[in-house]
Amino acid sequence: MRARGGEAVTGACFKGHAFADRENRVKVVMLACASVAILAILLIFLFIFRESLPSIRELGVKNLFFSTDWRPNVADPKAGHYGMLTFIWGTLLTTFGAMLISTPLGIGAAVFIDQVAPDSMARVVRRGIELLAGIPSVVIGWFGLILLVPAIARVTGTSGYGVAAASLVLVVMALPTITTLSAETLKSLPAELKEASVAMGATRWQTIYKVLLPSAREGLLIAVILGMGRAIGETMAVQMVIGNARAFAVSPFARTSTLTTRIVTDTGEASGIFRSALFAQALVLLLIAMVLIILIRVISRKREAA
C-alpha cells in the first residue's frame, strides 16, 4: 500500500508543471469569458459611435444635438434636418414626470414592505412588485394605449396621446426598480438604529422619517437613479402612447417623441445620414447611461466611506 501511495505522489509531483500549465490556461479562458463584458461595452461604443460619426461630421454638433429642427428626408437623407433636442427634451420631460410619481410611490411601498406591513402582507407586495417588473413593455404599452390614452382624452379633451400618458406608463416601468432597491437599502440598515430611536420614545412615523430615511439616503438615491435609467431607456411602451410627433413639448398633454421612440419608429426606414442621426441619438442615450452609472459609483463610494 505504502509503495503505491508513494508512486501516486511521485506521479502527482511529476505532473506538477503540467498542472500549473493547465491551471493558467483555464484561468485565461475564464478571464476571457469575463472580458466579454469589456469587449461588449467597447464594441457597443465603437459601433454606435462609428455609425453616428457621419451625422456629427456632416451636420455639426450644434445642428445635430442642440437643434429642435427635425425634418428628415427618407428619399434624399442629405436634404433633411436632424436636430434631436426636441427628443432629448421629450426624454427628460417624460422621465421627470414618471419620477414625480414613482419616487414617492416606490419609496413609500418600500417603507411599507420593510417597516409597516405584517410579514405576510410584505411578502405579497414584494412578489407583486417582482411580477410587475416582469410584465413585458409591449404589454404595458398596450395597456396604456387601450386604457390610459382614452381616459386622458376623456378627462382633458386632448387626443390622449402625449407626455402625460408616457409618464404614467413609465411609472409602471420604474416603480419595481425603485421599490425593490429601496426596500433592500432599508433592510440593510442596522436594527439598532430603529431600536435606539424607538427606545427614545419616537413613534414609528418619527423613526421612519427622522432616522431610517435619512440614514438610507444614498441607497434611496441610487434606487431612484436606477429607476430613472429604466425610464430613460424604455422604448416600446412609450412609443405606443406618446403620439410620435416632432413638436417640442411644452404641455403635459403635448404629443412629442423621446430619443428611444424616435429611434424605434424611424430606424426601419432610415438610411444614410438619417440613420446616422438616429445612431447619434443612441449615442446620447449611451452617454446618459454612463453618467448615471458613474453617478451611482460616486454615491456608493461616498456611502461606503461614511
Added chain:
Amino acid sequence: MLLSVGCGGRPETADDSIRGEVKVAGSTTVLPIAQEAAVEFMEANKRTEVEVQGGGSSAGITQLKEEVIDIANSSRELQPGENDGTIVDHKIAFDIIAIIVNPDLKITNLSRKQVKAIFTGKMTNWKEFGGPDREIVVVIRDQASGTREVFDKIALGSTSDKPVWCVPSAIESASNGVIREIVGATPTAIGYVSYGYVNKTIRAVELDGVSPTIENAAEGRYTMARFLHMFTQGEAEGPTRSYIDLVLSDEFQEEVVGQEYIEVKKVKRQ
C-alpha cells in the same frame, strides 16, 4: 444577394418550372395587393416562396438598392436621387388618397386651402370650421410613406426644393390602418388614407366638392391620386417576373386590384 434561383420560366409554363424565393417589401398601401398576389402565386407554383413585408415605400426602395429584396413596393414615383437608371418600374394600380375625419365631426367637405391650413397647423381648432371648440388632432404617415409624399405634394404643394411640412404636433403613424384606427377613436382627428382603407369607422370628406371615388379619380376630377408601383433592380427574371406578371394579369387586376383600387389600364391620365 439575389435569392431568386429561377430558371427563366414564364407563367404559362408548367408549375414545377418556377421555383425559388421572391422577397417583397415596401409600401403598406401596396401590401394588400402584393400579399394577395403572393398567396395566389404560391398556390399556383408550389415550389416558390414569396415573402411580403411592409416598411414603407422608401424603405422598400432602399432595400431593393441594397439587394436585400427582389421587389420594392412603392406608392410614389422614384425620386431623382433614387434612380441610377437600373431600377425598372412596373405600374400595378392607381390609388386615391382620401382625407378622413372622425364621424363625430360634422364636416363633409373641405377646400384645398382649408386642408393645407389644417395640416400645416395654421388652423388648429375645429371652432373655425363650425365644429366644437377642440384642438384639431392631425394624423399623418411616417416619413417613409409614399402616401405621405404624394399627399404633401398634392395637398400641401410640397416640392423637393421647397418642402412643406405638416404641423409638428401631428401624430405619425406607420400605416394606413393605424391612421384609420386613431382617427376612428379620436373625436377630433383628421388624417388621410389610401382609398382601400376607407370604411364606416371614419368619414372620407369631399375635396373642393369632389368626393374621393374610383370614377372621379379615373376620370381626373379627384386629383389626389397616384400610381402604385413595383420596382425591380434591372428587368425582372425568374419567379420575380412570373409574380409581377400575375399582378398585371387581367384576371388579377379585375378581381383583386379593382376591388379597392383602380386597374392600371382604366386610367386615362398618365
Added chain:
Amino acid sequence: MKGSRADKAATVVFWALGLVTIALLAFIIIEILARGFLTAINPKFFLGKPEAIKAGGGIFPMIISSLYLAALTILISLPIAIGAAIYMAEYAKKGRLNNFIRFCLDSLATLPSIVFGLFGLALFVIYFRWSYCLLAGAFTLAILNLPILLRSTEEAIKLVPNTYREASMCLGASRWTTIRQVVIPTALPGIMTSTILPIGRIMGESAAIVYTTGLFIRNIPISPFDTAAPLAGYIWYAQSEALVPDYRQIVNGGAALLLIIVFAIYFLARWAGNRYQQTKLLGPKMK
C-alpha cells in the same frame, strides 16, 4: 397626542402606497387577461398561421420564434456567463481589472435595450451581413442578458460552501479540478434555476429585437439564420402597423399569452428556487 395622530396618518398612507402597487398590478393583469385570455387559449390562434393583411391569423410561428430565440440566447450566453462567473467568484483578485469588469457589467445592465438593438443591427445584421435573423437577435440578447445571468450564476457559485473547495484541494486536486468536479456540480441546480428568470426577460424583450430578428413571418423559422418574429416584437408590430383588420384581437390575445408565459416562467423560477434552497443551501443534513 400629536405624535400618535401623525403616526396613525402615516401608517394609513404607507398602507395605501403598498396597496396601490398591488392594485396597479391586479388592474393590469385583469384588464389584459379580460381582453385577451379567450383568444390566447384558442388553439386556432396560438397554433395558427399569421396573416399579413387578412383577418383570422394566428401566432404560432411567433411563439416558436420566441422559444427558439430564448434557447439560442441561453446557449450563447450561459457558457460565457458561467466562465465569467467562475472567474469572478474563484479567480479574480481585488484590483483594477476586477473593478473595471464590474463597471462594464454595471454599464451593460443600465444601457437601454434599444441601444443594444441598434448595436445588433449595426454589427450582426449589417456588418456581418446576417440580415434580420434569430442569431443576430440571440447574440444581441446574450450581451443584454450577460450581467443578470452572470450575477445569478456567480451567486450560485458563491453559495457553494468554501469547505468543499478546501476538502478537494486537501485531497490533492488542483483549483480547476476542484471547480470542475466539486464547485460546478454543486452549484449546477442553482445555476439552472437562475437561468429560468432571464428566459422570461428574453421572451418579453422587444426593443432589442425589432431590428435584429425581424418583425413578421408566416412560416416557422428553422435555421438560426432565418428571419423570425418573436411574440413581443410581433405584438408591437401588429399594433403599430395595424395591417390586419382584427389586429386588436390579435394584440389582445398576444399580450395575454405573453403575460401568461412570462408569469408562468416567473413562478417556475420561484418554485425551482425554493426547491433548490430547501435541498442544497441548508447544507449537509444532520440526523
Added chain:
Amino acid sequence: MPEEALENKMVIKDLSMYYTDFKAIEDVTFDVPARRITALIGPSGCGKSTLVRCLNRMNDLIEGVRVEGEVVLDSENVYQQGFDTIGLRRRVGMVFQRPNPFPKSIYENVAYGPKLVGIKDKEELDFIVEDSLKKAALWHEVKTILRESGQNLSGGQQQRLCIARVIAVQPEVILFDEPCSAIDPVATQLIEDLMAELKENFTMVIVTHNMQQAARVSDFTAFMLVQEQGQPGRLIEYGDTNTMFTNPSDERTERYITGRFG
C-alpha cells in the same frame, strides 16, 4: 506500542504568518514526530487553526497571506520556490472542523482522491474505497448504501467518511482541525478511538480547544497563546503531553489547562 526511536516527520522553524499587514502568528518552532499524534491547543483566536493550515499550505488560497520561516517535510522545506503544492496536499491531508462530504455518493466521496491521480480501474477503486472505509471504521455502517449521498449520513458518520476520504489518497500526515467540535460525544469517542488506530500508519496533528481530548489522544502537545489583542499568536510551550498536563513549565500553560482562562 513498540518502542522505536522518534524521527521527526515535520519540523516547523521560526514560522510567522501575515494577513496583508496583520501578523497572525510569530516565530513558531516545534517538531511533529512521525507516527505520533501532536495536539495544538490554546484559547480560540490564538492562531492554532491558522498554523495547522500553514502545514499543507492551505493558507495560500487566501488572498494577501504571506508566510516567513520554514515548514520542513522529510527534510524538504515546503515553502521553497517551486514546491509542488498539489503534491504536498496529497501527502499532508486534512480533516475539517465541520464534516464536509461532497454532495456526491459515499463511494464517490472516497474515490474522489484516487481518481484525481488517474486510477480508473473499477476493481482497484472498489478495493481502495472498501479499504479506506474499513480503516475509518465506517465500512459496516455504509457497505449497503455506498451509492447514497454522503450528506445523508449522521454528523459523526460524515466525519468518518471525511477521514476515509483522506485515507484513500494515502497521505503521510493527516491534519485534524477541531474534528469533533461539531459532533456528539459518542461520535467523538469513535473518532478518538479511530485516531489511536491510525497512529500505526499515519502522522497526525490535531487542533483542539478541548484539553481533555488533547490529553486523551495526543503524544505531544503545543500550547499557543495571544498575549494581548492585536498581537500575533505565539507558541508558549511544547512537549510531551503527559509532562505538559501534569507539570507544565510555563505559568500561562498551567493557568490555561487548569481552566483559569480561555
